[in-house]
Amino acid sequence: MRLKSIEHLKAGDLLAKPVYDDKCQLLLSKDAVLTESYIRRLEQSNIQCVYVEDELSHGIEFESVVSDELKIRSVNTVKQVFKSLSERKSSMYTVKDYEAIKGVVDALMDEIFSHRNTLYCMTELMGTDMYTYHHSAEVAILSMLVAKSMGLNNAFVHKIGVGALLHDIGKMKIPGEILNKTGELTEQESELLKTHPQLGYNMLKESANISPISRQIVLLHHEKLNGVGYPLGLKNQDIPVHVRVVTMCDIFNAVTSNRSYKNRMNADMALEILRVETVYELDREIYHHLLKVANIYPAGTLVELSDGRLAIVVKENHEAQTRPILQIIKNNQRDESINLMDHLTLFITRTIDF
Ligand SMILES: [Fe+2]
Known part of the structure; x- marks a missing residue:
């Protein structure tokens, strides 16, 4: 199987993985033979690329450390929690939200710690409208794998998973026009966007279930080692290691999963950009662990x-x-x-x- 972008699909292509729409509902199942009308449906659902089985890639399989089913469950849970928070009168995080998030992190822990394979291949199974939720799940999976690779203990990895799933929760309080704006943000809009870590932290403040480690991730995930980050402008060792793990995975995922497939960067180029940033802004040791877990050239590439x-x-x-x-x-x-x-x-x- 191999990943093929929408513009290269042809009628007769065979799907190697199921495709879901932005409600996490099955759009086309595995083994579906594409027709012109199916391809149009994929385009209308904002799907950028799909896995196909063709002559060139026949018999080539890749295995990811986290199954597609669990990935979809993770994305769906983040979506439900974020949505219910933005729709409720009081947008404080509740015990019910915590139970849902914890359930997903428990399941991710099981897969990550029972799998011999440690390479994670980011999969494109959904439409681009799911970006924030999809991104949260990817960052959580990668961060947990990096933390495991660093030898951090299970309880610590779990807390990093919870913090990473929730890291952008404050974006629920930022107007959609700013979050989805395609052009450059005005200075005022960009200042407003930069309040999301503090807003997210405030939403979790009274939730006793969330550990200080997870909350620090929400508050500090945009801090940089040289002090140019926000909201506090912390430097070097003042930024805790669990925060540095999530910051690295957040940037890596944002660069590789640009919402427009054409501007999307392959993992090898994204890692090269991050390598440059490790000189001043990002943690070099954590970068080396990311190199061990992110699948740069998945089979079929x-x-x-x-x-x-x-x-x-x-x-x-x-x-x-x-x-x-x-x-x-x-x-x-x-x-x-x-x-x-x-x-x-x-x-x-x-x-x-x-
Ligand atoms: Fe963020």
Whole structure:
């Protein structure tokens, strides 16, 4: 299977994973054969890309540490909690909200700690209208994986998961026109948007169930090591480690899942940008743990090699992610197999959408 963007889909393409709409309802099931009208439906639902099974990718599978079912449940729970908070008269977080969030984090803990595979592949299963909820779930999963990779204990990882799922809860109090604005924000709008960490923290203030660790994540997730962040402008060690984990995963996910597929950046380029930011703003050690858990070239990814040849990733390399096992593509067919570990002068220059 491989990820294919909407503009490259053709009638007759076979879906390798189910697709959901922005209400988390099944739009098309796995094994559906696409027709022109199905493709139009996908476009109308703002779906940017889908997984297909085609001749080029036949038999290539990838496994993610978190199942699609649990991912969808996580997104749906965040959506329900955030929505009910914004619709209630008193938008304070309640015990019922906590039970829902805790249930999801418990389930994520089970999958993350029972799985041998540690690579997480961000999956595009829903329409772009789900962005905030989808983003919260992705940041939580990545943050928990990074925390596990750092050797933090289970109770700590759980608290990081709760904080990461709720990190943008304050956005429920920011007008939709600002959150969804496509053009540049005015200075006033941008100042208002920057209040979301404090607003979120205030919403959780009276909830005794939420640990101080989770609350700190909500309040401080936009702080930067050199003091240019907000709301407090904290520096270096004054920003707790659990906050730094979520900040890294928040930025990584925001860059890789730009709401418009065309502007979306592949994981390899996003990681390169983050590497530069680790010089002043982000934690270098946490960055190295992110490199261990984010699947950069999932099986089925089409890539260009430094000698100009095209290839498809057949198997990821957990130890050295930039050196997977590939199959060269010749005349649109899979040809010779190459283990990049055996060809150290050859490297991947970019991923290709095709
Ligand atoms: Fe935020």
